[in-house]
Amino acid sequence: MAQMDITSYINTLQQVLMARKDWLERSELVRLKENLRTYQVSFASLYGIYLKKKLINEDPYKQETKISELEVPETDNFNEAKRLEQLSVRLSNFDSQLDFLVNFYQLGVDFLNIDRIKRIVGLLRYIDWISFNADSPSLMTKAVSDMTVHAKVGVDTLTLSIIAESLSRLSKMTASSMGILKELNTYYREFYKLTVRQNITQTMSAADANLDNIRKKMPSVMPGSPFYKELIEEIIKEDYSSNSSDIRDMILNSLMVKEEKAKAAKQVVDFKKILLDGIQIIGGASNSLIEIATKLTENQTVMESRKKSFLEMIKELIRQITNAEPEEVIYNVEVLDATKGIPIKEKVYFYSFMGELDKKIKILTSFVRGPAYNKLAAMEEDQIIGYLERNIKDVQALHRTLTALDEFFKANVITSDRDKIKGIKPELSALKNTYVKANQVRYEYSAQKEEEEQMKNLGLNPHKALDAQE
Secondary structure, three states, rough: OOOHHHHHHHHHHHHHHHHHHHHHHHHHHHHHHHHHHHHHHHHHHHHHHHHOOHHHHHHHHHHHHHOOOOOOOOOOOOHHHHHHHHHHHHOOOOOHHHHHHHHOOOOOOOOOHHHHHHHHHHHHHOOOOOOOOOOOOHHHEEEEEEEEHHHHHOOOHHHHHHHHHHHHHHHHHHHHHHHHHHHHHHHHHHHHHHHHHHHHHHHHHOOOOOOOOHHHHHHOOOOOOOOHHHHHHHHHHHHHOOHHHHHHHHHHHHHHHOOOOOOOOOOOHHHHHHHHHHHHHOHHHHHHHHHHHHHHHHHHHHHHOOOOOOHHHHHHHHHHHHOOOOOOOEEEEEEEEOOOOOOEEEEEHHHHHHHHHHHHHHHHHHHHOOHHHHHHHHHHHHHHHHHHHHHHHHHHHHHHHHHHHHHHHHHHHOOHHHHHOOOOOHHHHHHHHHHHHEEEEEHHHHHHHHHHHHHOOOOOOOOOOOOOOO
């Protein structure tokens, strides 16, 4: 192949890759970020249910783990004597890695590379959600599949729906993301080959262009770059074989960004349905709150079971005979300030608080199975969004107070009764996942509403077909 042909190919390939990079940033990476966020939220829903059902344990060191680069959790065989512990740690690590990927990883073309794409692929394939069954050759897939079967036992319809929806989304997001990652990997492979050509092989003759010579030059010309034998062999074949011209044409054609045809605009968005979905999601918080209320009541009984004076026993007997309200109990707890992120002292009037909690449970339950949902469905969007926002804030505030009470009971019970106190961390985790998911629905509503308003301000009909031929 003539030297001019190689130079011409390098210039053409560079232009094609620049156009492909722009397309990846503008289109595919935007889709990938959305996919990964949905993937993370879906797994978080399952993870909260596993914790709530005590199929795995809370990882006490989860908050102390510092992540600087994506790492796929362990996949080795379990030590059967420590299976629960090891599975708990692995899934906790997986949850943390997903959080790092979605919220802290730089998902941009200039940051990602072949190695980092492999890490993301490895993380998404850690559990095979597409072929999710107990017969999977993947050890973690088998373990999580078996655990999911147990998670469905004895739960309400809403929880079953959440599990089914989460599994469906995880499967879809895995398949969609893998397609995007394949496109990215193709770009990085060809960009790597372009860089090797520009720095090493462009001036080589066919006789000199072999693996050994290219390997020797790489450390001085491309310091820090990995030596990918497979890709170097492709360069040699594409630039120096008898059919190199055909191979190059095929590569350039595969990298060309196809013109995007004008598509019909989005169908009319049912904004009310989005909000009502959010209402049902936040209504699901009632399940966690019911379990929490039961445990806190039992914990309060333990706190009061210390040896009472004769006068206290007489007062308690009179209260029971007259069916009077219990004497108020005030606890001084430390609640995390939502705005400053620091703990502050707060008084909790326990029985009053439990009464308000019971009222909130009834309200939330009615959002899912009661008449309140039908009343909301008949309201205007502005009224529904008000209900949704108010109840999300209420559940967030409850989560902070309940967390403080959980810590208070554990810290202040007498030593002999410590084993009788029931922790509520799994329920708190499930509660948090619920209001986070409801909040995301609220954000989705606001974003789509804003987009429609902007199009109207520009004089465009958001629901009119842009392509007359479609």
